[in-house]
Amino acid sequence: MNAATRDDGINMLRGLSILLVLLHHFNIAYPLRDTALAGFAG
Numbered sequence: 001m002n003a004a005t006r007d008d009g010i011n012m013l014r015g016l017s018i019l020l021v022l023l024h025h026f027n028i029a030y031p032l033r034d035t036a037l038a039g040f041a042g
Helices: 008-029 036-041
Strands: none
Touching: none
């Protein structure tokens, strides 16, 4: 499969999900409770 056959929307969703998983794993090691990200995440 080459890059021309890939959908840009799927690639964006894949990148977002990777970013969210990395953020979640970082949060396990270093709680973000007292940061600006805590207010954003809910």
